Amino acid sequence: MTDQTHSTISLLVNDVTHRLSVDNRRTLLDVLRDDLDLTGPKKGCDHGQCGACTVLRDGRRVVSCLILAVAADAAAITTVEGLAVGGRLQPIQEAFVRLDGFQCGFCTPGQICSAVGMLAEHAAGWPSAVTVDDAPHAAPELDEAEVRERMSGNLCRCGAYPAIVRAVVETAARPGVAG
Amino acid sequence: MKEFAYQHATQVHEALTAVARNAGARYLGGGTNLVDLMKCGVEEPTRLVDVRRLPLDGVQVAPDGGLVIGATTTNSDAAAHPEVRRRFPALAQAVLAGASGQLRNMATVGGNLLQRTRCGYFTDLSSPCNKRIPGSGCAAIEGVHHNHAILGHTAHCVATHPSDLAVALCAFDAVVRYETLDGTGEIPLEQFYLPVDDRPDRETALPPGALITAVVLPGSAHTPRSCYRKVRERASYAFATVSVAAALDIRDGVVRDVRVALGGVASHPWRARTAEAVLRDARPTAELFRAAAEAELSTARPLRDNGYKVALARNLVGAVLGGLAATEGNR
Numbered sequence: 001m002t003d004q005t006h007s008t009i010s011l012l013v014n015d016v017t018h019r020l021s022v023d024n025r026r027t028l029l030d031v032l033r034d035d036l037d038l039t040g041p042k043k044g045c046d047h048g049q050c051g052a053c054t055v056l057r058d059g060r061r062v063v064s065c066l067i068l069a070v071a072a073d074a075a076a077i078t079t080v081e082g083l084a085v086g087g088r089l090q091p092i093q094e095a096f097v098r099l100d101g102f103q104c105g106f107c108t109p110g111q112i113c114s115a116v117g118m119l120a121e122h123a124a125g126w127p128s129a130v131t132v133d134d135a136p137h138a139a140p141e142l143d144e145a146e147v148r149e150r151m152s153g154n155l156c157r158c159g160a161y162p163a164i165v166r167a168v169v170e171t172a173a174r175p176g177v178a179g
Numbered sequence: 180m181k182e183f184a185y186q187h188a189t190q191v192h193e194a195l196t197a198v199a200r201n202a203g204a205r206y207l208g209g210g211t212n213l214v215d216l217m218k219c220g221v222e223e224p225t226r227l228v229d230v231r232r233l234p235l236d237g238v239q240v241a242p243d244g245g246l247v248i249g250a251t252t253t254n255s256d257a258a259a260h261p262e263v264r265r266r267f268p269a270l271a272q273a274v275l276a277g278a279s280g281q282l283r284n285m286a287t288v289g290g291n292l293l294q295r296t297r298c299g300y301f302t303d304l305s306s307p308c309n310k311r312i313p314g315s316g317c318a319a320i321e322g323v324h325h326n327h328a329i330l331g332h333t334a335h336c337v338a339t340h341p342s343d344l345a346v347a348l349c350a351f352d353a354v355v356r357y358e359t360l361d362g363t364g365e366i367p368l369e370q371f372y373l374p375v376d377d378r379p380d381r382e383t384a385l386p387p388g389a390l391i392t393a394v395v396l397p398g399s400a401h402t403p404r405s406c407y408r409k410v411r412e413r414a415s416y417a418f419a420t421v422s423v424a425a426a427l428d429i430r431d432g433v434v435r436d437v438r439v440a441l442g443g444v445a446s447h448p449w450r451a452r453t454a455e456a457v458l459r460d461a462r463p464t465a466e467l468f469r470a471a472a473e474a475e476l477s478t479a480r481p482l483r484d485n486g487y488k489v490a491l492a493r494n495l496v497g498a499v500l501g502g503l504a505a506t507e508g509n510r
Contacts, residue, residue, distance in 0.1 A: 004184035011482075024185045024227070027214075047215050051281060060255075060284045066214045067285070069227055070185045071207065118280055126259040129415065130276040151414035153279020 009073035013038065014082025022069045029053045029064035032079060040080035040109040045156075051154035054110035054117075055079050061117025063153075080109035083116065092116060092171045099168040103158035111154045115168050118150045122172070142172040181215050187229035191273055191390065195360050197228045199388045205252040206230050206390060207408055208290030209249065211282050216295065220301045221311060230326065231287070235392055238263060244398030247356075250289030250391045253276070254344070257288055267396055269405035269424045272345035276409040279416050289391035292345055292355065292371070293383065296338035296446075299323060310334045310379045325484040326412075326420060329492070331445040336379030337482060339443055341418050346442035347407055349450050350424040356393040359386050368394070372447030379446065400438070402426045404506050408499050409442070410491060419443035421492045427463070427503035433459045439475075439500070450474045452497060463504045465497070470494035 005025075011018045013036060022031060029046075030056070032038045041064050044052030048066040055064045056078040064077075083090050093116045095101065102108045125139045130149045132140070140146055147168045148161075156164060184201075188194035198204045203225030207213060216222040235249040238260045246266060248257055257263055278286065299307040300318040307316035319327055319337050327337040345368065353368040365386050373381055380462035385391070405426035411417040422442035428435045437458045438453035454475035461467050472493040481491045503509060 006181040007185055010364070024183055025180045025217075046218070048282060051279065054281055057284075062280050062285050063211075063281045066211050066282075068185070068210065068214060068227075069205075071187075071210065071227075071231075073187075114281065114354055117284075118433075121255070121259075121280065124259070126255065127264065127271065127275060149415050150280055153281045 007070045007073070009070055011069075011072060011074075012076040014078060020069070024068065024070045026069045027065055028055070028067040028069045028072045028077070031069040032064060038079045038081050041113075042106055042109060044107070044110075049155075050107070050110075051108050051114060052110040054113045054115055054136070054154065058119055059117075059120065061114050078113070083112065090093070090116065091174055092119070092167065095167040095171045096164075099163050099167045099170065101160060101164045102156075104144045107154060107156045107158075111151070111156070111164055114151060114154045115171070118168075119172060122146075131178055143168060144169060147172070180220070181223045181225075183224050184226040185229065186226070187232050189232050191233055191235070191358055191392065192360075193389055194228050194230050194233060195358060195388060197226070198358055198390070199430075201226045202226075204228055207289035209253065209282075209285035211278070211286045212290065212294040217300070220304055221295075221302055230289075230344045230390065235289075235372065241395070241398060244401050246396045248288050248396070250393055251287045254283035254286045254288065254291060255280070257344075258283065265403070266401045267347070267351055267405060268403065269350065269426065270344070270396070271346040271465040272407035273343040273409075273422075273424060275429065276407060276422070277343040277417075277451055285427070288344065288394060291342050292348075292391065292394070294342060295382075296336035296479075298327065298343045300439070301338065308381075312339060313378060313380045321425050323484075324482045325487075326418070327482060327485055328445050329376060329479045329481045329485060329488045330441075330449055331447070332480070332482075333375045333379075335377050336375050336446065338379065338446060339446050339447070342448070343407070343409060343419065343422060343442060346422055346440050346448040347405075347424040348394060348396070349448035350405070350426060350438040350440035351396050353400075354395045354397070355391055356395055357385055357389040357391050359389045362388075363392070364389070365395070368448070369450050375446045382446075400426070401473075402427065402428060402436070404503055405438075406499055406503055408495060408502075410495060419437050421488055421495055423492075423495045423499045425496070425503060427500060427509060429463055429504060429509040430463060434461055437500075439471075439496060441475075441492055444479075444488060451496065453477075458500070463509075465501055468500040468504075469493075470495040471500070
């Protein structure tokens with residue numbers, strides 16, 4: 001009889017396929033950090049409350065601490081390490097650097113992955129809790145209130161929020177950037 | 180965390196069989212609550228049956244103008260769906276008022292209904308909790324309970340249900356559709372959650388092994404004039420202190436249809452039938468809204484530290500109804 005408490009999974013992480021044997025109890029976050037040495041996603045609270053472990057799963061932002069690695073089998077994962085293309089930072093990353101969107105930097109990989117996912121959600125026309133929903137087919141402008149609401153799943157213990165919001169608002173306003 | 184087996188099901192029957200055959204097996208949806216409770220040691224399943232690949236995803240418009248929302252639809256997809264936003268605005272607003280963008284991308288509609296209370300003693304294994312260990316006692320009654328129930332609670336449990344979605348579903352007379360190996364069944368949302376009574380560990384009327392397959396919103400509840408308003412301790416990403424889902428239809432200066440449900444006040448979404456009876460067929464005025472809210476809250480039994488919720492709920496009901504009365508089409 002096979003050991004049912006372990007599973008063999010396949011993960012496409014930052015465009016590289018990994019075949020891994022995992023204890024079913026392990027989270028995607030732990031596998032990314034400990035098995036694949038991708039330490040961008042951070043273990044902040046480990047309860048899905050802080051957003052420091054945010055990655056993209058099949059293009060959508062998720063908290064990797066509440067996803068069992070075995071349940072992520074066959075998923076495409078993007079961590080902050082996989083955002084830059086050919087050594088070129090994405091606009092949101094460049095904006096965080098230029099506008100000082102962090103202090104200690106611990107929450108930054110999660111903030112940036114969350115922002116990438118959020119901009120795509122906005123481009124797809126998704127509303128938020130602060131969206132005045134009288135025109136359900138038009139995406140609202142990503143102003144400060146929209147960005148604060150849509151990014152509320154990422155806590156910053158240093159309180160660098162003003163610069164984080166500036167970086168996201170400015171990136172959203174750039175032509176050619178989703179959002 | 181205890182070791183457990185894992186399998187993903189691709190057909191409903193496969194999932195039902197897997198749970199029926201394995202004592203201690205649990206369905207796994209988005210995992211946003213269950214995985215966390217497993218980390219805390221509150222939940223110790225022997226097997227997880229992953230239901231996210233079942234063909235239960237998506238929102239369909241029903242022939243009666245209502246909606247069928249598949250159980251594995253994510254909260255994000257439910258809230259963004261144009262027909263949900265158009266036909267049941269309060270439902271989209273309720274989902275968007277809950278959790279964070281990341282969690283809404285993971286969490287499923289079915290799982291949302293089955294999430295457990297966020298009472299701190301429920302997840303604190305060193306405290307008594309009748310919901311976790313029946314008969315062990317309730318630490319919240321004399322403990323930290325400023326965000327606990329004011330309605331429907333008993334000496335056995337004063338916890339609240341944390342779902343925003345369920346509050347809106349309750350107001351709209353939604354029906355929970357489920358399947359067991361014996362066939363399919365339906366339970367109105369209003370009867371889905373059991374009264375606290377003396378067994379707060381028994382939370383829903385679902386039969387053992389049942390899998391939620393969809394929630395159905397009846398076409399008769401379709402209204403463009405509905406609203407969900409949530410008061411909480413920070414502007415976003417927090418559970419409700421008190422929330423209100425309401426729909427109001429005024430014709431010829433008289434309330435023809437009204438629906439009000441409260442969240443954050445009881446062990447389940449609280450349908451405000453008493454308030455609705457006061458409102459129906461009456462002329463909508465601020466005084467009437469106030470009287471209706473007062474009638475509903477007249478049976479409130481606040482705990483030592485949550486008396487503020489009574490006034491808050493009363494004011495919130497009045498404000499939400501007043502806002503709906505002032506919207507286009509109701510003037």
